[in-house]
Amino acid sequence: MTMHNPIQADRAVEADPIINVSNLEKHYGHFHALRDVNLSVRKGERIVICGPSGSGKSTLIRCINRIEEHDSGRIVVDGVELDRKLKNIDAIRREVGMVFQNFNLFPHLSILENCMLAPVQTIGVPKAEAHERAMHFLTKVKIPDQANKYPGQLSGGQQQRVAIARALCMQPKIILFDEPTSALDPEMVTEVLDTMVALAADGMTMICVTHEMGFAKEVADRVVFMDKGTIVEQNTPQNFFEHPKSDRARDFLSKILH
Numbered sequence: 524m525t526m527h528n529p530i531q532a533d534r535a536v537e538a539d540p541i542i543n544v545s546n547l548e549k550h551y552g553h554f555h556a557l558r559d560v561n562l563s564v565r566k567g568e569r570i571v572i573c574g575p576s577g578s579g580k581s582t583l584i585r586c587i588n589r590i591e592e593h594d595s596g597r598i599v600v601d602g603v604e605l606d607r608k609l610k611n612i613d614a615i616r617r618e619v620g621m622v623f624q625n626f627n628l629f630p631h632l633s634i635l636e637n638c639m640l641a642p643v644q645t646i647g648v649p650k651a652e653a654h655e656r657a658m659h660f661l662t663k664v665k666i667p668d669q670a671n672k673y674p675g676q677l678s679g680g681q682q683q684r685v686a687i688a689r690a691l692c693m694q695p696k697i698i699l700f701d702e703p704t705s706a707l708d709p710e711m712v713t714e715v716l717d718t719m720v721a722l723a724a725d726g727m728t729m730i731c732v733t734h735e736m737g738f739a740k741e742v743a744d745r746v747v748f749m750d751k752g753t754i755v756e757q758n759t760p761q762n763f764f765e766h767p768k769s770d771r772a773r774d775f776l777s778k779i780l781h
Contacts, residue, residue, distance in 0.1 A: 540599075541566040541697065541728055542587060547596035549582055549752075556582045557593070558752040566696070569723050570730045571739040571760075574749035575775060580732040583749070584699045587730070588619050601696060617646060620690030620698040624706045626682045628674040628689070634661065635670040638689045646693070653692070660688040664718050680711030684718050691722075698722070700731040734779060740764060748772045 540563040549557035557579050564570055572580045585591040587598060589605055589612050598605040600615045628637050638657035642648035648656070661667045664684040666677075674682055683703055690698055700719065704712045716738050723729060723742045733739070739746050739760055746763040748755050748771075756768045764780075767773045 539566070540564055541601050542730075543597070543599045544583070544587070545597045547583070547586065547598065548594045549579075549586060549591065550594055556752050557586070560596070560752070560754055562747065562754065562757075564697075564728065564730065566728055567726045568728060568744050569742055570745050570747055571743040572730065572732045572747045572749060573734060573736070573739065573775070574755075577751075578749040579752040580749050581701050582752075584621075584701055584730055584732055588616060588621050588699055590621070617693065618696045620693055620695035622683070622686050622690050622698065622700045622703050624702040624704075626674070626679075626686045626706075628682060628685060630674050633671055633673055634666075634677070634685050637674070637685060638692045641689070642692050656692050656694075657688070660691040661685070663691065663721075664688045678711060679707045680714045683707065683711075683715045687715075687718055687722070697728040697730070700729065700733065702732050702734070704733065704735055736764070736779060748775065750775075 542562070542564040544560055544562040547557050547560040560579070560583060572583065574580055582591055586593045587600065601618055603611050603614050605611060605615055629640070632640065635654070635657055638661065639650065639653040642653045642656060643650055658667055658670065661670055664687055666681055666684055669677055669681060669685070674685070677685065703719070704715050707715065712735070716735060719731070719738065720742055731738070743760050745757055746760050747757040748763065750771045755771050756763070758768070763772070764776065767776060
């Protein structure tokens with residue numbers, strides 16, 4: 524991964540949280556997926572969530588975008604509480620972009636059409652403006668020349684960059700990444716991580732579930748470690764990697780860093 528100049532301390536981060544999660548609980552039948560989770564994220568902050576499989580990482584960010592409905596507790600995004608009111612759900616989804624591990628592009632639509640679809644259909648952006656916006660963000664992720672191709676004609680890394688561009692076309696305030704490189708061949712991981720590094724440098728508020736610890740070290744303001752549905756610890760990358768507080772974090776790091 525090509526890392527840019529250090530970007531961790533060169534911007535002001537606002538004090539008021541843009542995301543506030545408090546006492547969050549989530550069950551799947553008898554399985555307790557999230558247990559009393561509390562997390563605040565400030566505007567412009569970059570959070571990496573890590574932990575073993577089944578620890579609740581993806582469930583947490585899917586609750587923030589209402590892909591999953593939480594059982595109890597509160598989620599407030601940019602002053603709007605995520606409850607059962609459709610207008611609140613719609614308002615938050617307009618502000619929160621999501622990038623999945625399996626791209627989720629429409630195979631029958633061109634790359635350009637994939638990027639234009641949501642702005643036109645969900646928020647009424649005129650087609651000419653949506654086209655301009657799509658080309659702008661495809662250029663930002665360095666694949667404007669692929670605009671008229673279809674997803675099946677692109678590599679996995681290119682498809683994931685399209686998915687990032689598609690999320691940006693809604694001009695969200697926050698982007699959630701759910702293991703965005705886990706479905707990619709190793710040689711394609713770098714191009715996606717470089718795109719995410721550039722986004723971080725632009726000041727985008729980001730929460731990223733990932734096992735890419737190099738990305739966490741270079742880009743994150745804070746690393747959140749989860750296990751068994753709880754946040755075990757959260758700290759700066761340097762402190763987390765060099766001085767983990769919990770035995771569970773130390774064991775996790777010993778397995779993925781060696």
